[in-house]
Amino acid sequence: MSKQYDVIVIGGGPAGTAMASGLKAQGKSALIVESDLWGGTCPNRGCDPKKILLSAVEAKQAATNYQGHGLAGVPAIDWPALMTTKRGYTDGINDGTLGGLKSQQIDTLHGQAYFRADGELTVDGDVVTGTDVVIATGQRPNILPIDGHEYFKTSTDFLDLDAMPKRVTFVGGGYVGFELATIARAAGAEVHLIHHNDRPLKNFDPELVKALMANLTAQGITFDLNVDLKQITKTADGLHLTDDHDFALTTDLVICSAGRLPNDDQLGLENVGVAYGRHGIKVNDHLQTANAHIYAIGDVSDTPVPKLTPLAGYEARYLTGELVKSGAPISYPVTPTQVYASPKLAEVGVTTAQAATEPDKYRVTSLDMTKWFTYYRLQTRQALAKVVVESQTGLIVGASCLSEIADEMINYLTLLIQKQISLAEMQKLVVAYPTPASDLQYLY
The missing domain is CATH 3.30.390.30 (FAD/NAD-linked reductase, C-terminal dimerisation domain)
Incomplete structure (x- = not known):
């Protein structure tokens, strides 16, 4: 017979762990399920490791700015040493997060959660039941479905490179592409950023985006705009990128930075009447899905706010209170967004x-x-x-x-x-x- 919980939380990232901890503090019995790394994207393969790498870029840029103004000599980025520093942080996240949950006496399961019926899930064969379920499974990098898409790598791969290739290309002009391109260029790579139209970072002020691009161009990043990439071919001298016109580029590493996809397609949501789409799981202003006992928070939810770690925690705190005593609809604070370029x-x-x-x-x-x-x-x-x-x-x-x-x-x-x-x-x-x-x- 399966164990019954007040709440089952699917996803052990910032949203899910905050949710489970909050519920435990309120006296609720909670189970948290994770199919990959405990701690989620942000500390393992997202904002935290990215910022560690960027800190070296910032230091190098500060020294560059002061050439002739009090400093002589620009330090070079030692990529292997920088990666060791990054791993010194990320290598402990999975075990540390899991240990923190267990120290709070929160039940955990590792595996893929799947809705078998209302209130009933399987986790790699184990059956668990819960009165309410909170989905906090986050997002994953999108891979463009072009010929040769198997040669694409993702931000996850980039943030764990043992060595920086000589030539690196990013496909997709969102914040991830700009940030990783900045890092790669500062580390000495020849960098191209390909975007399908002439308006990368479309949610930001166009004049400031243009100024940012001018700064990055001066640093040596090449922007290939209005290029709709169609094919990647592996050749003797690298990866050959082409479109349907006259664009051609050979590179050593190609990162798909064309957005992210919600992790909502492996959960069996169709079995429990939960609607979802390209932008995530549909929720109301109480973060509740079409199924009254199933909720979604964080990056996997289709909400009118940016997909950011602080907002995932904010939603978790709101929903913790909501599951204890239903109240007002969620009201979001003003939220900053940023591109950690240079x-x-x-x-x-x-x-x-x-x-x-x-x-x-x-x-x-x-x-x-x-x-x-x-x-x-x-x-x-x-x-x-x-x-x-x-x-x-x-x-x-x-x-x-x-x-x-x-x-x-x-x-x-x-x-x-x-x-x-x-x-x-x-x-x-x-x-x-x-x-x-x-x-x-x-x-x-």
Whole structure:
């Protein structure tokens, strides 16, 4: 006879582990199931290892900026040593996450969960039952279905390369492609980024994207725009990439960075009346699927917010409370998104495109901050921002930043927007000077 749980959580990543821990703290009996690595994508093969590699890129860029301004000599990236540093972190994630769950006395199973019937799942043959089920299975890299697609590697492969090939090509101009291309180029590779139209990073301000691309081009990255790749052929001198026209490129490694797919197609959702599609599992504003006892959170859910680790945790905290006592629909805070390239590109709140459709409601200020003291002291090549202000209130409601500290600035701006801090209130604060925070009053 199978063991009965209050809640079964499918997926041992940031969303699932936060969910299981929250339920346990509320006195619920919970089982968490994982088919791959405990800890999920972010710490094993996503944001955390990527940021470790990027930290070396940032250090190299900072030294480059200061050539002739107080530093002599640019350090080279030692890829094997950097990879050892990365693995020093990632190698402990699986066991550490599993150990943390067990220390909380949360039941775990490793294997593929599959809905056999309502409230009943199999996990590689073991039958488990639960009153409610929370799906938090995340996403995986998409592989374009072109001729020779078997030669594609993914971001997972790139983040665990033993050596950096001489020539690396990325297919897909989203944030993953830009970030990994930045790393590969800084590590010495000849880098191409192929995109099917002329508008990569389509969700970001086009002028700032253009400026980012100009910076990356100056660093040696080649952008091949309006190229609809059709075939990869293995030849004696490498991998030969072609389209239906006159594009041809030979490379040593080709990474498919053309988006990600929700892990919702191996769960047997059709057996329990759960609807899902290209953007994930359909949920309502209580994160509930068409089946009243099944919920979906994190990257696998079809929600109107970016697929980000902090939002996965936010949804887990909401749903933990919801399963204990049903309440209000989920309400999302303003959420920043960013591209960890060089320089970094970040955005939060009302976009410049949205503001342009309502010119009476919003005003957009474009700022070139390159000569501001904050960026002069860093010898930053370029620092740009666009700030969206609500005309009636004078409050900042959106912002886009391009600089080497854009990730820091966007967090400050997120706080100003979420807490509705006016310029007058900002000027009542005394912050350390000179710092990026001391620039905030000049952005209104």
